Amino acid sequence: MSLRLITLLSDFGLSDSYVGVMKGAIAQINPALKVIDLTHNIPPQNIAAARFQLMSAFAYFPKGTVHIAVVDPGVGSVRRAIAVEFANGFLVAPDNGLLSGVLSQSPAIAAVELTKSNYWRTAEPSSTFHGRDIFAPIGAHLASGVSLNKVGQSIDPGTLVQLPLPEYRCDIDPIRGTGKVQGVIQMIDRFGNLITNIPGNVVRGKQWSVIAAGIQMPGCNTYGDLPPASLLALVGSHGWIEIGVNCGDASAKLELDYGSEITIILQDQVSNVDH
């Protein structure tokens, strides 16, 4: 078989050589493997942010890609190290909820606990850097064609740790299609766009607006629909409703944060906003 692609995601940052060393550990096993960085700037120990980025990226890689994700506050303790097979690829990670975004969108075909130390870099791994000593080598072996059941002991995918997304609530008139949807901000990106937990399909084919921080913003198709500096909402490239500013930073303008509540008003509903 041909080689599989590897991606890396971590909270290691780019100031130390941790990421480079993981790539070295992969190259020591198979120098022909190709590695793509998803991001290494996940805030330290922030499993929720890692969960979101991994879920957002997963569908955009070739079938069979091996994703290695290391945000691992429990490293060296009792949390399991796992590898999971999906229709679209493999995930190698600590079992701490990191994978649960992908799991919410795609069923696991099989899962193993990484107990076979002959596939690790060393049978005596560091107690603080399993990325180098366990996850990267396992990913390199999987990408080189080793099968999942060789690198660990089969476990029930139903036992994988879940980190569920907060649910959004719909209050929609079933006949007129009008109403409200309430959700929260689940991510703020580099541009200051506020990405909610409400999927874009709830507004498809409707007139809509968003209320957040006491301000009502129109539902648009793209940033350029309004003049620069205008607040607006749209269906973002991740598929979720997001709030942005044309050529600006919605996060700075609205002073909202992760978990802040937002309300979508569907169609010609008149909102009742305190200013």
Place this chain on the structure above:
Amino acid sequence: MSLRLITLLSDFGLSDSYVGVMKGAIAQINPALKVIDLTHNIPPQNIAAARFQLMSAFAYFPKGTVHIAVVDPGVGSVRRAIAVEFANGFLVAPDNGLLSGVLSQSPAIAAVELTKSNYWRTAEPSSTFHGRDIFAPIGAHLASGVSLNKVGQSIDPGTLVQLPLPEYRCDIDPIRGTGKVQGVIQMIDRFGNLITNIPGNVVRGKQWSVIAAGIQMPGCNTYGDLPPASLLALVGSHGWIEIGVNCGDASAKLELDYGSEITIILQDQVSNVDH
């Protein structure tokens, strides 16, 4: 033909998975393609900074390299998406002036507007992430050997949006070769070096100095010509006159910014500076 190299430049930053997803979209088309990052830390929506970095890097890649540049405040609106062929390679970008630095140094051989959606990732691209849905796929096809005229409709390169660099002004005695050259700072790099819009050849073979922020600094060959912490000017690696500090940060020391004026004094001219 063998595969062409791809480079990526954007304002996506490295905290989200946007860049990784663009690489995934490329790998979905052709996993054998090699991708090099120019930079993804262009300040958000700053076309002028992107223009400079792209112009600075263009000559240092193998012939045929496909450069994908996405700083795209007009994404989803009426701005054109384009691909341009040069003697040294291809540029794929929004038509917003981003390419005009390269265009100022190298003529376009041909240009197309990216209208052929069968070469996109999807015929219904996101309205906010053409990097993933249009530019990366087009770049991947070009790098895999698809010809320019297949991926879009031919347009006149003369119609490409220009973002001209401010001009520098020479006031030089044609006989003695002495005089002044006035310009501005067009870029500040990571070291705090202030890169002007004056090409290095105006000082070749001459004694010269620079006046900026009311301070006169000698024209040198390299940082080490003066003791650490000394302000000096030299011809930088980009080919422009720049102001730097040996082992220090000229930007912090002089409190100058993009667009600040500087004057070059050629030969034995005596300057008249207010302190």
Place this chain on the structure above:
Amino acid sequence: MSLRLITLLSDFGLSDSYVGVMKGAIAQINPALKVIDLTHNIPPQNIAAARFQLMSAFAYFPKGTVHIAVVDPGVGSVRRAIAVEFANGFLVAPDNGLLSGVLSQSPAIAAVELTKSNYWRTAEPSSTFHGRDIFAPIGAHLASGVSLNKVGQSIDPGTLVQLPLPEYRCDIDPIRGTGKVQGVIQMIDRFGNLITNIPGNVVRGKQWSVIAAGIQMPGCNTYGDLPPASLLALVGSHGWIEIGVNCGDASAKLELDYGSEITIILQDQVSNVDH
């Protein structure tokens, strides 16, 4: 022979295209070469930090890897440009102490001064960017199979500039094995972990604790040995004693910096700490 891997380390940051341009210069020589970034966020001109990262990463790459390291405050002045061969790989760098961490752990087999300009990008290199014009091209040639003695003039490895690590001091009872070890912090990583200059083997098989900033912290095996937010010490993945906080930032909590003193107490010694 098959191609060797290349790594890059620099203080160029990721906001400019300097790193991309070095990769372009490598690809112009041999587009098939594979390049891995160690880090480009070494603080500007900080040779000591670069020395540490290079030393930490060196052992984790395949035999024959060519490491190009460019932290080069003396660029364009009299410092030598060198390439050094080790059992495990090659280092290409300015001769300013950058390599001395690796040299402290692994003997040099041979060294050359990079005097053969036919292996540079140009015989007239920029006076400020030898990374692009000398180091990257030399690394690309070495990785493509050119032998060390072709790219420069042989020099005595004993003449390479050394930047010695501060020494740690042991005051240990030779019979009971108890006592003190005094050292300093040599690196602070992205997580705020304080990495000392004391190798982990001094505490092997012993009960131990660390005193720093007037606080005594237990010697543990991993972060999870204590509840979140607890200060603790352990043998880090680099092999040195380090101080960390479970799910937190020890650097912020203790307000210690590079060079701050720390003391290790071995076994059942009772410490005498001023609070």
